[in-house]
Amino acid sequence: MNLLLVRDESSRDSFRDLFRDLFRDSFRGSFRGSFRDSFRDSFRDLFRDSFRDSFRGSFRDSFRDSFRDSFRDSFIQGLIQGLIQGLIQGLIQGLIQGLIQELIQGLSLRRSYSLVTSYFGGRQDIGFFFVSSDSVLRGHSVLFCEISNTEPTDRTPANTKPANTPGNTSANTPANTKPANTPGNTSANTPANTKPANMKVDQLPVPCMLLGEGPHWLEDLQAILYVDVFSKALRRHFVGSGRHQVLTLDDGGLAEVVSAVIPIEGEPELYLVALGKNLSVVRWSTSDPDQHTAVPKVIQTTTDDHFNDAKCDPRGRLWAGTMGPLDEHGELAEFNNSSLFKLDQDLNFSDWVKKVSISNGLAWSHDRTKFYYIDSPAKCVYVFDYDDEAGAISNQRVLLDYESAGLEDQVPDGMTIDVDGNLWVACFGGSQVLCVDPKAGKVIRKVTIPSKNVTSVCWGGADYATLYVTSGTLKMSKEEVAANPSSGGTFAISDLGTKGLPPVAFKVDLEKLRVKMAV
Structure with a gap:
């Protein structure tokens, strides 16, 4: 539809003269002919009673009060209050049924409208009335409207620029974020529950496990190292060649599980392992058979x-947590009776966090002032103040509460940190890895994994741009596993738009370590 407008008093007079000149002859001729009789009959039969009653009733009082009080300040305000309450009720009921059927025939307004809008320069200051812009009205109503002090607009939201406008490269960037590829913010534009266009989740050609854990990238071997918990075995997969080594740990049957493995700096064949109640050291060489026991x-x-x-x-100080026993269904049998310990370079062992149920994910901020930690049954990611010089933590508080974040159906497990300082958290029971902004305490990305029980994560591969993910089939039925054949697999996620940093090996006094091992 098109809009006819009157701006001020002088424009109104001009409009009146123009309207009279343009319409007088054509309308008079039409009215004198067929339209006069039909209008007279329609007005007498259809409009007379309804308009008379309406005018005597609500329209008379409404229009009088509205015209006197409101018109001098706002023509539109008075028009709406008076005309809509009285005239439209009578006009629409009578005029629509009879008058419009005659009015629309042979009456063209396109030329008249064009002249009027040209005369007023297309200004849109005070609404007057609008009609269809079709050459000939065909079944369209003539209505009154209000537009107050508006200028033509391009419908672009206020304070924004159209997408792809020069100098506006982040037109579609959410508020408070940086455009993609901004230094230090390589994943800023990736919404939650979505993935970058080139992101890939590949399952490694290695056996699925009841519970895989503790992935650690070995830069010198270009291999991913992790533990097969209930098999009491270490696994080492060489991503270039595809070779897969397995080292079974023989502790005489004392332990039921192996839960972590860390390389020892300065001794490429030595590894520190968390085996049951013990922290132990094992030797493992690339020259050993692919299936080996130590x-x-x-x-x-x-x-x-x-x-x-x-x-x-x-x-390079080791932080290792403990957990309570599991029952026959794989459920935790005891709560709040475990701890987080630290083993320093001199092999001094100390207790730092008590009343833990299942000690899990650990990470440190790049400025070495914050320590991030997970106690899984609490369904919380915690943050501590961290003293790098002393190797001390303090002031524990909640960074992310899973239940408050709508993640009550899953459990936080292993964790790592990327170059942007964001945390990546494995979700046991959630089939996903979360990316958490520790400054905001919010989930900013979710990456779906084709395995229900995701256990841990680490960065590795070329330039540490691949996120390795372990998982397990623990607590899953045979039917669930059969329906989800990737369950318990190990995965490599590439092209995430961010990357990690090299992991830290255990930096121990090697002489003291040799003495300890000789005992």
């Missing part, structure tokens, strides 16, 4: 049920 040397023991996740801080 006897580990114990260097530290806990009185808790058994160790779980472990990782080294930026200075």
Whole structure:
């Protein structure tokens, strides 16, 4: 539809003269002919009673009060209050049924409208009335409207520029984010529950496990190292050649699980393993058979049920947590009776967090002032203040509460950090890995994994741009596993738009370690 407008008093007079000149002759001729009789009959039969009653009733009082009080300030306000309440009720009921059928025949308004809008320069200040822009009205109503002090617009939202406008490269960027590829923010534009265009999730050609855990990238071997928990075995997959080595740990049957493995700096064939109640050291060479067995040397023991996740801080001190026993259904049998320990370079062993149920994910901020930690049954990611010099943590508080974040059906497990300082958290029971902004305490991305029970994550591969993910079939029925053949698999996610940093090996006094192993 098109809009006819009157701006001020002088424009109104001009409009009146123009309207009279343009319409007088054509309308008079039409009215004198067929339209006069039909209009008279329609007005007398259809409009007379309804208009008379309407005018005597609501329209008379409404229009009088509205015209007197409102018209001098706002023509439209008075028009709406008076005309809509009175005239439209009578006009629409009578005029639509009779008058319009005659009015629309042979009456063209396109030329008249064009002249009027040209005369007023297309200004849109005060609404007057609008009609269809068709050359000939065909069944369209003539209505009154209001537009107050508006200028023509291009419908672009205020304070924004159209997409692809020069100088506006982030037109579609959500508020408070940086455009993609901004230094230090390589994944800023990836919405939650979506993935970058080229992101890939590939399952590695390795056996599925009841419970895989503790992935760690070996730069010198270009291999992903991880543990097969209930098989009490270490696995090492060489991504270039596809070779897969398995080292079974023989501790005489003392332990039921192996839960973590960390390389020892300065000794490329030595690994620190969390095996049941013990922290032990085992030797494993690339020259060993692909299926091999070794006897580990114990260097530290806990009185808790058994160790779980472990990782080294930026200075190479080992932090290893414990957990309670599991029942026959794989459920935790005891709560709040475990701890988080630290084993430093001199092999001093100390307890830092008590009343833990299942100690899991660990990560440190790049500025070495924050320590991030997960106690799985609490369904929380915690943050501590971290003293890098002393290797001390304090001031524990909640960073992300899974239940408050709508993630109550899953459990936080292993964790790592990317170059942007964002945390990547494995979700056991959730078939996904979350990316968490620790400054905002919010989930900013979700990456779906084709395995229900996702257990841990680490960065590796070329330039540390691949996220390796472990999982397990623990607590899944045979039917679930059969229906989801990727369950328990190990995965490599590439092209995430961000990357990680090299992991830290255990930096121990090697002489003291040799003495401990000789005992």
